[in-house]
Amino acid sequence: MTAERALRTAAPHALLDAVRGVLVDQYAADTVELFLADYGLTVLQPVSALPHTSKPVPVHNSPEGRAFAAQEPFVERLSPDRARVHLPVTVRGDRLGVLSVTFGGGEPAVRKQMAELAEIAEVLGHEMVVADRDTDLYLQARRKDRLTLAAEMQWQLLPGRSCARPEFELGAQLEPAYAIFGDNFDWSATADHLMLYVTNGMGEGIEAALLTNLAVNALRNARRAGLPVADQAALADQAVYAHYRGRSYLSMLMFDFELATGRAWVVDAGSPRTLRLRGRTVERISMEAQLPLGMFEETDYVAQEFRVEPGDRLVFVSDGVYDVASPKGETYGEEALTRAIQATRLLPAAEVPRAILRELTGYRGRSAPDDDALVVCLDWHGR
Numbered sequence: 471m472t473a474e475r476a477l478r479t480a481a482p483h484a485l486l487d488a489v490r491g492v493l494v495d496q497y498a499a500d501t502v503e504l505f506l507a508d509y510g511l512t513v514l515q516p517v518s519a520l521p522h523t524s525k526p527v528p529v530h531n532s533p534e535g536r537a538f539a540a541q542e543p544f545v546e547r548l549s550p551d552r553a554r555v556h557l558p559v560t561v562r563g564d565r566l567g568v569l570s571v572t573f574g575g576g577e578p579a580v581r582k583q584m585a586e587l588a589e590i591a592e593v594l595g596h597e598m599v600v601a602d603r604d605t606d607l608y609l610q611a612r613r614k615d616r617l618t619l620a621a622e623m624q625w626q627l628l629p630g631r632s633c634a635r636p637e638f639e640l641g642a643q644l645e646p647a648y649a650i651f652g653d654n655f656d657w658s659a660t661a662d663h664l665m666l667y668v669t670n671g672m673g674e675g676i677e678a679a680l681l682t683n684l685a686v687n688a689l690r691n692a693r694r695a696g697l698p699v700a701d702q703a704a705l706a707d708q709a710v711y712a713h714y715r716g717r718s719y720l721s722m723l724m725f726d727f728e729l730a731t732g733r734a735w736v737v738d739a740g741s742p743r744t745l746r747l748r749g750r751t752v753e754r755i756s757m758e759a760q761l762p763l764g765m766f767e768e769t770d771y772v773a774q775e776f777r778v779e780p781g782d783r784l785v786f787v788s789d790g791v792y793d794v795a796s797p798k799g800e801t802y803g804e805e806a807l808t809r810a811i812q813a814t815r816l817l818p819a820a821e822v823p824r825a826i827l828r829e830l831t832g833y834r835g836r837s838a839p840d841d842d843a844l845v846v847c848l849d850w851h852g853r
Contacts, residue, residue, distance in 0.1 A: 472496055473590045482601035486517055489569070489594050497583060499571050500552075504559070504594075505534055506567035508614045509625065510647035511824045514538060514568055517611040526614060534568045538851065539821060543588055545577055553577045555584070558589035559598070562724075563634025565820060566595050589723035609848025613648075614851065620679040622649040629657055632820035637729045637853055638664060642846040645827050646839055651679030652720070653788045653844035656686055658693065666691060668742040668846050670721040670788040672762075681718050682753075685710050685763055689724075699726040699780055703763065703771040719764035723757075725788060728833045730853055733772040739763050743792060745807065747815055748782040749776055752808045755784075780852035785811050785822065790843035797835040806833065822847040 473492040480488035486504050493499035505514035505527060514534050516524035528534040537544040537556035546554040554572040558565065569591045573580050580587075599607050617625070624644065633640040640657060644650045652671015657664065667689060671678045688709035692702040703724060710719060721740020728734065738757035746755050758774050778784065787807065794802040807826075814825045823845035830843060 471589070471593075474593050477593055477597045480597075482603075482605040483607045485594060485597055485601060493571055493587075494545045494591070497571075497573070497587070498575075499573055501554075501570075501572040503570045504567065505570065506559075506612045507538065507565060508607060509613050509617070509621075510614070510645070511631075511643060513614055515611050515614060517567075517608065534570055536677070538565060538568050541820075543584055545580055545687040547577050548572070549576075551576045555580050555587060557588055558590050559595040561592075561599050563632050563639065563820070564630035565632055566598060570593060576676055605792050615648045616650045616673075618651070619692060620675050620695075621647070621649055623676075623679040624650050624652075624654060627654060627656075627683055629655075633657060633659070634820075635659060637851055638727075639819040639849040639851070640666075640847070641818070641823050643823035643827055643842070644829075645843045648740050648830055650842055651675050651792065652682050652841035654682045654686055655786075655844065655846050656689070658690075659729075664725075664727040664729060666697070666846075666848065668723040668726040668786045668788070668844065670719060670740055670742045670844070671842060672720045677718070677823070681710070681714070681720055681764075684713060685720055685722065689722075698773065699724050699735050699737055700771045700773040703739055704769065707739075707761075707763045707765075707769050707771070708767075714764055716765060716767075719762040720824065721762045725776075726773070727850075732778045732780070732850065732852055734776040734778060736776045737771050737773055739771065743804075745787075745811060746783045746786070747811055747833075748779070748781070750815075752811050754804060778850040778852075780850060781820075782850045783811075783815070783819070784848040784850070785826075786844075786846040786848075787826075788842060788844040790839060790841035791826070791830060791845060793841070794830055794834050794843070795837070796833055802830065802833055803821075819847040819849040 476488045490502040504517040513526040517528045533546040544556045557569045559567045642655045654669040656667040688706040692705040723742040724737040726735045740762040744755040810826045814822045
């Protein structure tokens with residue numbers, strides 16, 4: 471494939487130039503633009519040479535945003551003999567942005583080439599993920615505002631914002647996206663298991679980010695050593711306590727899902743909450759509460775068994791969601807969260823966190839939150 475060869479041999483910062491050259495030469499494209507989703511998932515930022523001069527487009531109410539949200543190519547008819555196709559740029563379910571290509575020849579000509587164009591956008595996404603090791607261009611292009619140092623640390627710690635496999639779909643989002651400090655999520659999948667971690671951080675600013683970084687990396691170290699989830703919790707607990715001596719600790723929810731059966735082993739070390747949508751019924755799932763990580767020396771953790779069924783949706787939230795107060799002082803709480811989960815039940819998992827956090831902003835009555843807010847959504851399909 472000409473595009474794949476061109477992208478693989480291009481310099482990391484020149485992927486857009488490489489794909490533009492192929493689309494112009496091989497497909498007679500008129501214009502080629504790449505947009506990346508910003509950290510807040512509110513706009514699609516154009517990728518261009520620094521300093522960026524092109525205007526972003528909104529995720530809502532734009533043709534590019536329609537392709538991004540639906541994760542399907544969208545053809546925009548510009549005139550009888552001119553059309554623009556917007557192609558999702560996605561890597562294993564992680565939605566990066568949109569590739570927009572304008573052609574002469576009209577909509578029918580574009581649709582004949584749709585499969586090949588979609589494949590080019592997919593290859594571009596994979597090469598961008600690799601290129602991020604060697605260039606800051608694509609990370610810089612995602613920013614509509616400057617990140618705080620704590621937020622920079624947190625976003626670099628995350629695995630992505632969404633993930634998809636035949637057995638499950640995951641979506642997650644943090645707010646305030648450009649000033650997050652303690653909340654976090656992590657996941658890792660093998661042929662047989664999905665490990666999922668939801669962290670409710672403690673403290674503010676750099677100190678909160680450092681605490682979360684220590685705990686998450688301790689968990690990854692234990693997980694990569696092949697230890698079960700209860701032992702992962704114990705080792706992370708020891709690492710945090712050894713450094714902070716109980717002055718700082720953090721709450722975490724840890725799941726180990728068996729992909730073939732839906733059986734799960736859970737350690738609930740603190741306050742992140744779990745709600746399950748099964749059919750049309752939303753209910754809170756209460757686990758056996760255990761001590762937060764790092765509160766005391768050498769805490770023993772026990773994994774509790776849990777099971778998910780095909781069609782289940784699990785929504786995990788931090789206290790920055792359910793403790794939010796309205797202008798009248800009324801707490802958002804479980805009842806409002808249940809309504810939000812019901813209202814978003816037809817959305818894909820990757821869209822649910824953003825939709826719930828947007829509704830939360832309306833409830834709060836102001837854009838700037840007082841605390842981190844984290845929403846993670848897991849749709850379980852099973853085998």
